[in-house]
Amino acid sequence: MSAWLTPLAGGILIGLAATLLLWLNGRIAGISGIVGGVLLPRAGETAWRVLFLLGLIGAGAAWLLLVPGAYTPRQGFPVWMLVVAGLLVGFGTRMGNGCTSGHGVCGLGRLSPRSFAAVLTFMATAIVTTFVVRHLA
Structure with a gap:
């Protein structure tokens, strides 16, 4: 495909x-x-x-x-790192009062200002995290 x-x-x-x-x-x-x-x-x-x-x-x-x-599946990530990442995602979801599907797919579709702010935060965090993991870690 x-x-x-x-x-x-x-x-x-x-x-x-x-x-x-x-x-x-x-x-x-x-x-x-x-x-x-x-x-x-x-x-x-x-x-x-x-x-x-x-x-x-x-x-x-x-x-x-x-x-x-x-x-x-991606190879080369230690299990402890995946566990920490999962916990951080759960914490961020709770703190942001929603996840990428709720804010990104549904909230943006309803033109929610709160979801717009949440998605900007998700994306900025993902960009910085990817840079750190791939280039600095």
């Missing part, structure tokens, strides 16, 4: 899923909020969240099965 076609298709599917969830269910497709609602459930709010998360996992698994070699 063409190098640009896969990310384009993924972006369209993510946008379509976020739009349909908002339109049909009145909910924002922010993954941290969806996971949080599964971990701290409220009546009538758990089933759709679990199904959405299963859909994410199932779609990823289906892609890996249908397109062998579609994913090649």
Whole structure:
């Protein structure tokens, strides 16, 4: 598959899923909020969240099965570094009151100023982190 076609298709599917969830269910497709609602459930709010998360996992698994070699894990990162990175992402998500999917996909689409500020922060942090890891570490 063409190098640009896969990310384009993924972006369209993510946008379509976020739009349909908002339109049909009145909910924002922010993954941290969806996971949080599964971990701290409220009546009538758990089933759709679990199904959405299963859909994410199932779609990823289906892609890996249908397109062998579609994913090649990065090599050379120590496990402790990956754990620290995961904890920092979780901390930032909590501090920013949302994740890249909630702010970047859904918030920007709704022209939210708070999401615009969050996405600028995400991107600036990602650029600096990538530079530090690749060139200074």
